[in-house]
Amino acid sequence: MTSLRLPGLIDPHVHLREPGAIHKEDFESGTKAALAGGFTTILAMPNTSPPLIDDDSLTLAEIAAAQKAVCDYGIHLGASPQNIETAASLAPRSSGLKLYLDATFGPLHLTDLNIIREHFGRWPHQRPILCHAEDRTLAAVLMVAYLEKRSVHICHVSRRSEIEIIRDAKMRGLDVTCEVGPHHLYLSTDDIPRLGAGRSEVRPRLATPDDVAALWANMDIVDCIATDHAPHTLAEKDSDNPPPGFPGLESSLPLMLTAVHDSRITLDDLVNKMVHNPRRIFDLPEQPDTYVEVDVDGEWTVREKGVSRCGWTPFAGMPVRGQVRRVVLRNQTVYEDGSFFASPGSGRNVAPAHQDKGS
Ligand code: DOR
Numbered sequence: 001m002t003s004l005r006l007p008g009l010i011d012p013h014v015h016l017r018e019p020g021a022i023h024k025e026d027f028e029s030g031t032k033a034a035l036a037g038g039f040t041t042i043l044a045m046p047n048t049s050p051p052l053i054d055d056d057s058l059t060l061a062e063i064a065a066a067q068k069a070v071c072d073y074g075i076h077l078g079a080s081p082q083n084i085e086t087a088a089s090l091a092p093r094s095s096g097l098k099l100y101l102d103a104t105f106g107p108l109h110l111t112d113l114n115i116i117r118e119h120f121g122r123w124p125h126q127r128p129i130l131c132h133a134e135d136r137t138l139a140a141v142l143m144v145a146y147l148e149k150r151s152v153h154i155c156h157v158s159r160r161s162e163i164e165i166i167r168d169a170k171m172r173g174l175d176v177t178c179e180v181g182p183h184h185l186y187l188s189t190d191d192i193p194r195l196g197a198g199r200s201e202v203r204p205r206l207a208t209p210d211d212v213a214a215l216w217a218n219m220d221i222v223d224c225i226a227t228d229h230a231p232h233t234l235a236e237k238d239s240d241n242p243p244p245g246f247p248g249l250e251s252s253l254p255l256m257l258t259a260v261h262d263s264r265i266t267l268d269d270l271v272n273k274m275v276h277n278p279r280r281i282f283d284l285p286e287q288p289d290t291y292v293e294v295d296v297d298g299e300w301t302v303r304e305k306g307v308s309r310c311g312w313t314p315f316a317g318m319p320v321r322g323q324v325r326r327v328v329l330r331n332q333t334v335y336e337d338g339s340f341f342a343s344p345g346s347g348r349n350v351a352p353a354h355q356d357k358g359s
């Protein structure tokens with residue numbers, strides 16, 4: 001077996017559904033899926049039920065995570081019209097402030113430019129702001145970040161118009177970083193007939209082959225590969241009202257190692273986009289004695305069912321390279337060949353307030 005050793009991967013964009021929808025995923029199943037995919041730190045999104053926008057709701061997620069997580073984690077706070085004045089006080093307990101500015105899943109959709117600007121002005125300047133901002137909304141957000149003299153991280157870039165405006169903004173010195181999801185690199189509108197209407201629902205939507213080509217052509221300015229792991233069950237995806245989102249934690253490293261095999265990116269690019277850049281952008285602690293062993297012999301085929309509770313993947317049947325064999329976290333084998341050896345609750349919260357307590 002040809003084995004490759006990588007640092008523990010970091011995914012800054014994961015939906016874990018706890019509190020509120022643990023039939024889709026919870027902190028245990030989601031962090032196990034993370035380990036199986038080679039991730040040892042994940043940052044969880046706030047569009048849960050209730051959404052994570054105040055002390056009470058954030059506490060619910062912190063308690064669940066402290067009891068169940070098997071890898072390290074941070075929890076992003078959601079921006080809402082209700083927490084303009086209080087969000088900043090929760091910054092030490094969160095890994096960033098997430099603004100949902102376009103069609104999404106859940107109730108955290110902001111449309112009022114005054115509220116958006118207030119959040120940008122009040123959130124601590126040294127802590128991350130992440131935006132779901134597509135197309136024209138992205139241009140608005142870049143302007144707000146510029147005027148408020150602060151950084152902004154753009155989630156799941158999917159279109160030519162978006163990656164090109166980010167390139168131009170970076171060239172002019174704006175403090176902007178961005179992530180791309182493997183689903184927007186490997187799937188397009190051409191795949192919708194094969195996947196079916198419900199199973200191809202995702203926000204941002206699958207884009208055109210020209211958009212996909214633009215993402216690959218601009219990989220040099222893509223800071224992070226983020227899975228946007230957004231699990232919904234097959235019954236939900238195949239229903240009359242399919243929720244948007246794809247699982248991604250278990251397929252993303254194999255897909256990106258396939259890109260390395262195909263010479264579309266280098267292995268250094270992969271490690272920069274899946275380890276070093278997310279650590280720098282989200283100011284995350286080092287994980288000593290932590291690594292992932294990957295079998296890079298030959299091709300294998302993505303299976304429909306994985307560790308995630310959602311029970312499906314849009315990548316089923318796709319030939320890929322690179323299988324995670326073993327994950328070591330802080331000198332302990334926590335995953336090996338399909339088995340987990342980490343006790344629930346052994347994952348650490350990476351938010352500044354929790355690191356200070358050493359928990
Ligand atoms: O497809 C999506 N799914 N886009 C989002 O913005 C939210 C996510 C989810 O939480 O399911």
Ligand code: ZN
Pocket residue numbers: 104132155156203204
């Ligand atoms: Zn989003």
Ligand code: ZN
Pocket residue numbers: 013015045228230
């Ligand atoms: Zn998302």
